[in-house]
Amino acid sequence: MRSRNEIIRKLRYKLFNDQNFLEWAIVAIYKNQTHDEKYINRSRYRNGVGFNKPDAGILSYCAKWILSGNNLSGEFLSEAKERMVKYCGQLADIPETIVEVFNLKTAKIEGKIIAETKAGLLLELDAKTKVWFPKSTIIPNFTHLKEISQSFIIEKWIVDKKLRA
Numbered sequence: 001m002r003s004r005n006e007i008i009r010k011l012r013y014k015l016f017n018d019q020n021f022l023e024w025a026i027v028a029i030y031k032n033q034t035h036d037e038k039y040i041n042r043s044r045y046r047n048g049v050g051f052n053k054p055d056a057g058i059l060s061y062c063a064k065w066i067l068s069g070n071n072l073s074g075e076f077l078s079e080a081k082e083r084m085v086k087y088c089g090q091l092a093d094i095p096e097t098i099v100e101v102f103n104l105k106t107a108k109i110e111g112k113i114i115a116e117t118k119a120g121l122l123l124e125l126d127a128k129t130k131v132w133f134p135k136s137t138i139i140p141n142f143t144h145l146k147e148i149s150q151s152f153i154i155e156k157w158i159v160d161k162k163l164r165a
Contacts, residue, residue: 004092010101011088016081021100023066026080028094029087030063049090055083095141095153105156106139113146123152131162 014021033050037060051059062072062080072080091097099106111123114130121138124130139153 007092007098007101008088011091011097012085014101015084015088019071019077022077022080022084023072024100025084025087025091025097026059026063027066028097029084029090030060030067032090033060052086055086059083095139098139099153104139106153107156107159109152109154109159110149111152112149113142113144116144116146121152129163133158133162 011025015025016022029050033056037050037056050056058076058079062076065076066072098104109123109125111125113121114124115122119136120132120134122130122132133152133154137155137158142150142152
């Protein structure tokens, strides 16, 4: 698993240097706003998700602009870059962000955690198939509880290697 600091460092770089990613990130955070916050373009709750009060107006406006098929430019682009840096923590918690930032090819597999070590997970994919996967190749969007069926997003190269063997 990549360290949170590494993820946030890459997020900061990508927010300032990749407009497509910046616009994707604005929409991703906007989607975490509550319905009433989206409607009024303001932050009403201190819930740790979505935009904060000072940013909600302009970044909600930017998100709606992007969702209507437009790109940011000029002052809106500059302002969005400056403001979005503080949302790297929220972005790091969205599995798709990690896939995007690290340009990963991934596979989604269904299974149950049978065993866990510091470095890996033993997943039961079906009654006959149990496979160890390194945690460094798994997007951290799963629950660590054992024996619960769930989806795992894993780097494609390791899935191909392990399931082909």
